[in-house]
Amino acid sequence: MRKLKELIIEKVILICGLASIFFVVLIFLFLLKEGLAVFKIVSPFKFLFGKSWYPISEPPQLGILPLVLGSLLVTVGAVIISIPIGVGCAIYIAEIAPLKIKEALKTGIELLTAIPSVVLGFIGMVTLVPLAKNIFHIPTGLTALSGSIMLAFMAMPTIVSIAEDALYSVPKTYKEGALALGATHWQAIWRVMLPAASSGILAAVMLGIGRVIGETMAVMMITGNAAVIPSSILAPVRTLTATIAAEMGEAVVGSEHYFALFAIGIVLFVISFAINVTADLFLHKRQ
């Protein structure tokens, strides 16, 4: 009797353990189910590289290139800002800060993780957007640049905490060896610790990029939502995520527009899947 009970419990727990795999597959299947229908109307090539996104004109033009470029522009901007600052902060926390300050800084980072993206978007609207407008003398501050800055900020917690972990897991003997040979603390960090932690830091950056590409609300609120091919970093853009969030509410279930938005979802899912799997490989290489 007891053995049977144990067996049943073990099976139930195993089934729950499989739930994560089940959900990932389920998400992908339902995106495919609703999204693939769009390719009856438009070829995959035209969908990905079509230059105009007018989903409700007649006939609808469903080219997501402007949105892809919008996402790309905002992401590249965010990455350029966030890598030096994020990795720098991680080095500071892992190597330089005294213990008490270290704890305080980590709490600060946690605080940033916790702030809902819609609150950050709101703050961006009332601070960054007017600032950008005044500095660059442009008609609207709702630009790719504002989005990049906000997104860089939102990617920081991911980059800092994973990069710090990577630095932390470099064996202490490496650093001690370098110091014993007469290197300064900075030389030890720059020449020994950073190279040793490089695959973990790379993973941190990749996961940061994943966070940036997937971010929706803040980016929708401060990038201006213009679904055209961006002309400069100071022009309004529309990202893939913002397009789904802004338009799904109006799309009729089963319409071409609805299918197209799900197809964008497939694109996002595939991108995030690729990023996460690669980052995971890097993290495992380290161990």
Added chain:
Amino acid sequence: MKNPYRTQNIAFFFLFLATLLIMVPVGLIVAIIIQKGLPAINWQFLIDMPRQGMRAGGIFPAIIGTIYLVTGAIIFALPIGLLTAIYLSEYSKDNLLTRLIKLAIVNLAGVPSVVYGLFGLALFVVFFKFGTSILSGSLTLGIMIIPVIITTSREALESVPQSFREVSLSLGASKWQTIRHIVLPNAIPGILTGTILGLGRAAGETAPILFTVAAFYLPQLPSSIFDQAMALPYHLYVISTQVPNVDEKIRYGTAFVLLALVLFMNLVAIIIRYKFRKKKKW
């Protein structure tokens, strides 16, 4: 010759600067919202219905909606998340299946929140015909926070020393009895931390509820889980971008309530974790 100590000082200065560039804005954001939002808060604002197309009145239905959604999400996510954590920490072997499960969790955590919204729309709203409802939204948010709960619970379970399990097993307890009476009680604070972090995450997310629950303007309380509902994050989005001429005060007030709610939950989680670490006997 360059002086290596000067180089070091310059480098450390820049690292410190990078840290400030993150920390100062965080402080500023919280300060701005408290400074401008706190004066807008009064009892009336918290328990009143919104009026005049959300340009006046309070945010009561949005608060209630968020509480319903978060409760629903945790009811769904906690059992699955906890059992998965138990599987990974107590039962799993180091094989391909375990590797796949871990990879799936990483991916689940990385799926963009708006894609969860699409998924919830396709599965719960359309396929299961739950409609735009609290039920659909809770389930969507639930799946989204499962990875948070798994990761923190697993850490808590794995931090229980192996010797505890060995003693229990050697006294004749079965594996499940050991988990149930020895491992779980010792991991409770960690599991609680994870649960609260999950709650906070669910309370703050907007994109997953956009098409699964959210009602633009619904000045009444939901009567069942099949009703639409307002929710705090969506309400903040609506009044700051979709409705013109909303009083600044209402916007900041809503942002304040949302931020306070989420930070309060995080604070509780941090305190529990801190106390637990201090008290730990091993």
